[in-house]
Amino acid sequence: MLKKIFLGMGVLGLCFVLGSGQGLADEIVLVNGNILTGAIEKLEGGKLTLKTDYSQPVEIEIAKIKKITTNRPIDLYLVSGEALKGKIATVEGGKIAVETTPGQPSRTVELTKVAGMVTPPKVPPKWRGNIALGASMQTGNTERKGASVGAEAIWKSEADRFTGRFLWNYAEDKDDITARNAYGLLKYDHFFSKQVYGYLALEAYNDEFKNWRLRYVVGPGVGYQFWDDEVKFLLFEGGLAYSYEDLYEGQNKDYLAARLAADFRYKFGKYLSVGDQLVIYPSLEYGGEYTLRNEAYILSPVGAGWNLKLSNIWDRNSEPPPGIEKDDFLWILALQYAF
Missing domain, CATH: 2.40.160.40 (monomeric porin ompg)
Structure with missing residues (x-):
């Protein structure tokens, strides 16, 4: 009996861990309808890099992305030099909503105005x-x-x-x-x-x-x-x-x-x-x-x-x-x- 109880608790714990991992995954919906999940590593040069458990990191062109959703706060770096941090979700008009403070109205920015995600964008060399x-x-x-x-x-x-x-x-x-x-x-x-x-x-x-x-x-x-x-x-x-x-x-x-x-x-x-x-x-x-x-x-x-x-x-x-x-x-x- 005791063995069955411990086995049941182990199964529940495993389900909780797996469920939590899936809940924390970033989700990318492409314009062709495909859905990718993983962790956003960076956004650079018009391409988003997604780390997954089932393949090598995937590079996706921003123009081919329909929707981005994260259940964890990530860093965003705008072309203006401003930095934001929060959970993000795509809204209408090619914009993303950034929840910088839980329970407060989200900040909306155009995806084309985002220079980098997670890691700061590389500064182009100059004289x-x-x-x-x-x-x-x-x-x-x-x-x-x-x-x-x-x-x-x-x-x-x-x-x-x-x-x-x-x-x-x-x-x-x-x-x-x-x-x-x-x-x-x-x-x-x-x-x-x-x-x-x-x-x-x-x-x-x-x-x-x-x-x-x-x-x-x-x-x-x-x-x-x-x-x-x-x-x-x-x-x-x-x-x-x-x-x-x-x-x-x-x-x-x-x-x-x-x-x-x-x-x-x-x-x-x-x-x-x-x-x-x-x-x-x-x-x-x-x-x-x-x-x-x-x-x-x-x-x-x-x-x-x-x-x-x-x-x-x-x-x-x-x-x-x-x-x-x-x-x-x-x-x-x-x-x-x-x-």
């Missing part, structure tokens, strides 16, 4: 960067003035990253030009994992005071991304490069070099950021020769996307042409706008 303007003027015993324009733009998706940088600098003293140079970088990165990537980089220089009409360095390599978030950024790169120097005076020069690079940024709270970008090209054909460029900076926000930026740029050529110094140091105080 970000900055433009910096610097200027200086000194009058009296010395008539000196200078200007600089710099820019950086970066586009990044899960697998790819494009980087562009530019800097133009000019200075004169009593109408005599004392500095006029330009620097540019174009780089493409393809990520094989979240941290390892391959790259192709092109850097170009123009500086008549270094006897460079045009110097460009191009080549592939690999990199490792240690950090990449709103607070910290760190990567190291290594590869090969072909260097060509078109000189104002003397014989042009080309050679094969290695490329070693690092990029570091760190944000201290809301009011101070520091960074350093280093690249070294050791020659593989002329032993002991190398060129180096290092840009270190301090950044402090002043409001509305504007920042005050103090930079120090160190350029070094271990074997410059006769009459040219090995090292150049440039200080720039600029107003920078970030976008």
Whole structure:
């Protein structure tokens, strides 16, 4: 007798569990009349993913869905950026009713205005960067003035990253030009994992005071991304490069070099950021020769996307042409706008 009682209780418990599971299942009714049940995993790119117990996750185009019903609260993310949470049910006119608070009137939204369900929608990649303007003027015993324009733009998706940088600098003293140079970088990165990537980089220089009409360095390599978030950024790169120097005076020069690079940024709270970008090209054909460029900076926000930026740029050529110094140091105080 006791055995029968326990057996009966087990059967009732099993029925309760199965009944509860079915009651909590999300239900999707298609325009062709088919009914699917399971758990909504996500809504992304115009497709809803439904996890079921009887097959692999099913992707359903929103246009083919007639009705959605859930007996559990789920997260909804609207295209406006607003987030809602509650049980949902399709009502007339292609809209869904969201019961955000039990016993209160439901919130009605158009299904086409829903960007994501359960998980937040992926934010499409977009360009970000900055433009910096610097200027200086000194009058009296010395008539000196200078200007600089710099820019950086970066586009990044899960697998790819494009980087562009530019800097133009000019200075004169009593109408005599004392500095006029330009620097540019174009780089493409393809990520094989979240941290390892391959790259192709092109850097170009123009500086008549270094006897460079045009110097460009191009080549592939690999990199490792240690950090990449709103607070910290760190990567190291290594590869090969072909260097060509078109000189104002003397014989042009080309050679094969290695490329070693690092990029570091760190944000201290809301009011101070520091960074350093280093690249070294050791020659593989002329032993002991190398060129180096290092840009270190301090950044402090002043409001509305504007920042005050103090930079120090160190350029070094271990074997410059006769009459040219090995090292150049440039200080720039600029107003920078970030976008």
